[in-house]
Amino acid sequence: xxxxxSNLGDAAxxxxxxxxxxxxINSKVIRYFKSIQKENIDGINNLTxxxxxxIISFDLxxxxxxMIKKLIENxxxxxxxxxxxxxxxxxxxxxxxxxxxxxxLEEKLKITRDKIYEKFFGKEFFCYMTGFIAGMPFLGDLENxxxxxxxxxxxxxxxxxxxxxxxxxxxxxxxxxPGGWNxxxxxxxxIFDSTNENNPNLINPGDVVTFxxxxxxxxxxxxx
Amino acid sequence: MNKNYFEIKRAGINTTFQDxxxxxLYHIGIPFSGAMDNRNFQISNKLVGNEVNFPxxxxxxxxxxxxxxxxxxxxxxxxxxxxxIRKKKNTIEGxxxxxxxxxxxxxxxIISTNKSVYGYLAVSGEFDVNYQWSSCSVNTKANIGANNGxxxxxxxxxxxxxxxxxxxxxxxxxxxxxxxxxxxxxGTNFDYFSDEGKKIFxxxxxxxxxxxxxxxxxxxGPKIENIVDTNIKSEGLLKGxxxxxxxxxxxxxxxxxxxxxxxxxxxxxISADYDKLVQLTPGSxxxxxxxxxxxxxxxxxxxxxxxxNLISQIL
Numbered sequence: 124x125x126x127x128x129s130n131l132g133d134a135a136x137x138x139x140x141x142x143x144x145x146x147x148i149n150s151k152v153i154r155y156f157k158s159i160q161k162e163n164i165d166g167i168n169n170l171t172x173x174x175x176x177x178i179i180s181f182d183l184x185x186x187x188x189x190m191i192k193k194l195i196e197n198x199x200x201x202x203x204x205x206x207x208x209x210x211x212x213x214x215x216x217x218x219x220x221x222x223x224x225x226x227x228l229e230e231k232l233k234i235t236r237d238k239i240y241e242k243f244f245g246k247e248f249f250c251y252m253t254g255f256i257a258g259m260p261f262l263g264d265l266e267n268x269x270x271x272x273x274x275x276x277x278x279x280x281x282x283x284x285x286x287x288x289x290x291x292x293x294x295x296x297x298x299x300x301p302g303g304w305n306x307x308x309x310x311x312x313x314i315f316d317s318t319n320e321n322n323p324n325l326i327n328p329g330d331v332v333t334f335x336x337x338x339x340x341x342x343x344x345x346x347x
Numbered sequence: 348m349n350k351n352y353f354e355i356k357r358a359g360i361n362t363t364f365q366d367x368x369x370x371x372l373y374h375i376g377i378p379f380s381g382a383m384d385n386r387n388f389q390i391s392n393k394l395v396g397n398e399v400n401f402p403x404x405x406x407x408x409x410x411x412x413x414x415x416x417x418x419x420x421x422x423x424x425x426x427x428x429x430x431x432i433r434k435k436k437n438t439i440e441g442x443x444x445x446x447x448x449x450x451x452x453x454x455x456x457i458i459s460t461n462k463s464v465y466g467y468l469a470v471s472g473e474f475d476v477n478y479q480w481s482s483c484s485v486n487t488k489a490n491i492g493a494n495n496g497x498x499x500x501x502x503x504x505x506x507x508x509x510x511x512x513x514x515x516x517x518x519x520x521x522x523x524x525x526x527x528x529x530x531x532x533x534g535t536n537f538d539y540f541s542d543e544g545k546k547i548f549x550x551x552x553x554x555x556x557x558x559x560x561x562x563x564x565x566x567x568g569p570k571i572e573n574i575v576d577t578n579i580k581s582e583g584l585l586k587g588x589x590x591x592x593x594x595x596x597x598x599x600x601x602x603x604x605x606x607x608x609x610x611x612x613x614x615x616x617i618s619a620d621y622d623k624l625v626q627l628t629p630g631s632x633x634x635x636x637x638x639x640x641x642x643x644x645x646x647x648x649x650x651x652x653x654x655x656n657l658i659s660q661i662l
Contacts, residue, residue, distance in 0.1 A: 130532070130640050131534070131535055131585060131588070131615055132532050132585060132587055132588065133532060133615070133640055133643035133644055134585070134618055137535050144580055168370035168371060169370055169371055169372070169373040169374075169379075170371075170373065170374055171374055171582070171583025171606060173580070173582040173607060174580050174581065174582070176582040177583075178373075183644070183647050183651075184651060187644055188640060188644075252607065254374065254375070254376035254583075254606040255376060255606060255607040255608075256488065256489065256605065257375060257376040257377050257489040257491070258376050261581070297376075298490075300488075315376075317479060317490070317496075318479075320479065320480055324375050
């Protein structure tokens with residue numbers, strides 16, 4: 124299923140699953156990721172699944188590229204039906220103070236904000252990967268009519284909880300960070316909790332996420 | 348109540364608790380972190396009789412000024428660092444790679460690193476820190492690790508537990524060497540760059556920019572031309588990966604890097620050269636030298652043996 128395995132530097136395997144971004148390829152990546160994770164292989168010290176790649180880092184004191192490559196090539200991979208999928212609902216408030224880029228989106232997409240919300244809320248999005256900053260989920264796919272480029276000049280500070288759109292993806296800023304996604308609202312839901320060491324991320328690769336619009340009142344009640 | 352502590356009179360520029368870092372969290376979005384210069388981190392601990400992976404204080408450029416209260420303790424500083432110990436009656440000029448004693452009321456003034464970035468302070472005891480995912484390493488971006496994931500600040504107190512009562516003087520003869528040639532393995536997007544761009548990468552000098560920190564090192568120099576696409580589909584990063592964004596200036600990922608990135612990877616710094624790379628100050632000139640995987644593996648083995656050898660010389 125892996126199209127090609129090469130080395131990324133001297134302490135990582137670069138597993139290439141293809142060049143397209145779609146659920147099918149990404150599910151393969153996630154299946155490999157979960158299977159390798161389960162094996163608990165001594166010397167492997169990080170796995171980074173992304174849209175269509177899986178990077179496996181190892182401790183060069185214990186293992187080398189050829190050893191890990193052989194292990195991965197001979198691994199039994201979990202079948203489709205064994206993949207766990209959590210369904211998660213994320214409340215989002217689109218009050219003016221939160222929907223920082225809604226006007227920009229109206230102009231770029233040439234549809235009204237109501238239409239944007241209609242096409243966004245209640246739809247199921249698949250979590251391709253998490254990362255960049257801790258716990259940030261990359262969710263897709265947005266309908267064609269919602270696909271916009273990122274901001275020409277990224278914001279220096281995107282507020283924590285911001286829900287952003289770019290191309291076919293949506294994400295949530297798990298804490299304040301620089302960023303260039305089009306912000307349409309904010310969630311009071313905690314997406315990343317570093318004090319929960321066993322399960323810091325609310326959303327994990329393979330999960331299905333639905334956003335639900337809430338009022339300002341509900342937002343602040345939720346925050347209490 | 349613990350009675351042994353440092354009072355921070357001046358925190359310094361970027362002073363944090365670090366240890367060996369935390370693994371197996373890239374998929375969550377959390378990088379390794381940990382001491383930038385692993386060799387100097389381990390040696391500092393050994394010089395005060397600790398296990399090599401005990402928490403230490405890492406500082407960059409200007410270090411902290413600490414006033415000590417409590418029973419006698421030893422400390423050691425590694426790197427290339429200027430520091431003094433102010434006692435009641437006299438002032439002692441400090442030396443790296445050597446343990447010194449601190450008594451109640453003494454001040455340790457870590458003035459600055461010389462021609463390097465990071466220095467390490469270890470004490471013959473345990474800093475009273477909290478751990479997340481088995482590591483105290485501070486990641487200020489995600490606020491993970493000791494000290495609520497923040498830099499050490501002016502006025503705060505740092506407590507020390509379990510002071511080793513058998514204080515003995517320790518010393519190591521070692522001088523940090525600098526490197527100008529950074530050895531790299533070709534990256535997975537090497538062919539995104541023009542023949543001229545590839546040539547520039549391996550032949551021309553690059554200057555380390557001031558916009559460098561624990562997350563990344565930015566370089567300036569001749570532009571590296573991309574002939575395929577200035578973006579790739581976002582994918583994992585590692586420390587040492589060299590990305591080239593649209594402006595043609597390379598960025599090297601360092602220990603606190605974002606876990607995912609969307610710029611083409613032209614190369615990866617070999618593991619053997621990482622500790623030396625991070626010590627290069629802004630304005631330093633570097634060149635990249637191409638090596639093959641097998642050579643990189645051998646070079647790391649040698650580097651690691653040398654580190655183990657240095658550690659075993661400290662008795």
